[in-house]
Amino acid sequence: MTDRTTQKYEKEGAPASAAPKLAKALGxxxxxxxxxxxxxxxxxxxxxxxxxxxxxxxxxxxxxxxxxxxxxxxxxxxxxxxxxxxxxxxxxxxxxxxxxxxxxxxxxxxxxxxxxxxxxxxxxxxxxxxxxxxxxxxxxxxxxxxxxxxxxxxxxxxxxxxxxxxxxxxxxxxxxxxxxxxxxxxxxxxxxIFASALLMPEPLLAQYFRPNPTVDEILECKQIFQVSAFAVATTLHKFGRMTDWIYRKVCVELTRRGYRTGEPDGMGSHEQSRLFPQVFGADKAGPVTVARIARELAVPEEDVLTLTFGTRFRVLQGIGEKLASTQELERPNLRLLS
Structure with a gap:
């Protein structure tokens, strides 16, 4: 398409006859x-x-x-x-x-x-x-x-x-x-500030860290909070549980060990949704799938898949059990446990 045609489509809208080509080009x-x-x-x-x-x-x-x-x-x-x-x-x-x-x-x-x-x-x-x-x-x-x-x-x-x-x-x-x-x-x-205080409240840090902890102590306890090593060090320093000199020394050592750009030996995977695996089960109108939602909303399947944490499959109710029958579920009541 020419630039002139593109600009016209953006300002005035495209004709219905262009829909097939636009759909193919844009996915x-x-x-x-x-x-x-x-x-x-x-x-x-x-x-x-x-x-x-x-x-x-x-x-x-x-x-x-x-x-x-x-x-x-x-x-x-x-x-x-x-x-x-x-x-x-x-x-x-x-x-x-x-x-x-x-x-x-x-x-x-x-x-x-x-x-x-x-x-x-x-x-x-x-x-x-x-x-x-x-x-x-x-x-x-x-x-x-x-x-x-x-x-x-x-x-x-x-x-x-x-x-x-x-x-x-x-x-x-x-x-x-x-x-x-x-x-x-x-x-x-x-x-x-809110995020730090929510994830690492001061009374909780006092339970796990002595004043001026070592890098190894920070790396050991950060697994409990599931936050980055730098986040732990910064929060300890902010609460006065680490002196300026020790904080600078810890930051240098964490950088040397690769924690400035990554999190070696960190969480094994990203946190996942509990809601969407339950949604992609079955209801009385048939199984809920990525394809079904995409079709009914007229959006790309890839968009639905990405937004819903890559959830595709129907949920097993238990090890060795069958999938829930669509006749058994009238309106699923999703109860999420923290």
Whole structure:
């Protein structure tokens, strides 16, 4: 196509006769181009984890993926009973205090947190995975029609992706009604403080670390918190449990051992959803599959697969048991345990 034709399509829309070629070139079903306009995400209400460091095309891809993710979750909500929403708002509260209040609200006490994806799902937060085109944004979150969403990229280590989820959770509880200001780092800093306090509260660190711990002690205990070694060291230093000199020495040694760019001997894999493996079971209208959702929403199967943590298969009810019969399930009630 010529540039002139492309510009005309972008401004005025393409003729129906172009749908087959557009579908082939873009990898979308033809039906997609004839659907009603989606409820688009307001990018001005989105805090991108990478901020201005992400290029415009990656941000646009992330917003587009978010719109498709919202459609998928609407489809799921129409067919399944999902956990009730339990996400308090702590606006105008100090991030560390908000993290403590959230632990109390969710009955988590002072202990290392479990799988964060599943913890969020059990409180009514929808967590989905971003496609490759949007990886530069790292993560983003938003409230849409009264529901909280977290979209994460998984090109980082599992520990850093876990911190990203805690960071986005901070945005959801701290900045629900606050305007996004990309020229200021204040909201990002608050979300980081919240994430650190949520994952590593000071009383819990005191149980596991003596003052000025060694690098080996940090590496041993970081497995309990499932966070990066640098996150542990930084938090210990912030709470005054590590002197400036020891902190600098630890950072140098961690860098030498490769922890600046990766997480050797870290978590074996990224945290997985519990909701989607249960969704991709069966209902009275037939088995729920990636292909079915993609067909009914007229979106690419690959988009559905990526957003839902790569979940394809129906769920076994137990080792050695048969798959649940479609006649046995009227409206599945998904109960997520943290």
């Amino acid at each position: 979308f079903p033809q039906e997609y181009f004839f659907r009603p306009v989606l409820d688009e995400i307001d990018a001005e209400r989105v805090n991108f984890r990478a901020g201005r460091a992400a290029i415009r095309s990656a941000r646009d891809s992330a917003v587009a993926a978010g719109s498709t993710g919202i459609e998928i979750m609407r489809w799921v909500e129409d067919r399944f009973t999902l956990p009730a929403l339990n996400v308090p708002t702590f606006e105008s509260i100090e991030p560390e205090t908000a993290a403590q209040l959230l632990r109390e609200e969710w009955g988590l006490g002072i202990k290392p947190l479990p799988n964060l994806v599943q913890l969020c799902e059990s409180r009514g937060i929808f967590v989905m995975v971003l496609p490759d085109a949007a990886l530069e944004v790292d993560a983003f979150s938003l409230w849409h029609e009264g529901r909280p969403y977290i979209f994460i990229a998984r090109q980082k280590t599992p520990e850093r992706a876990r911190f990203d989820i805690a960071h986005e959770l901070g945005h959801l509880v701290l900045h629900r009604h606050a305007p996004v200001d990309e020229t200021s780092a204040a909201q990002e800093k608050e979300a980081d």
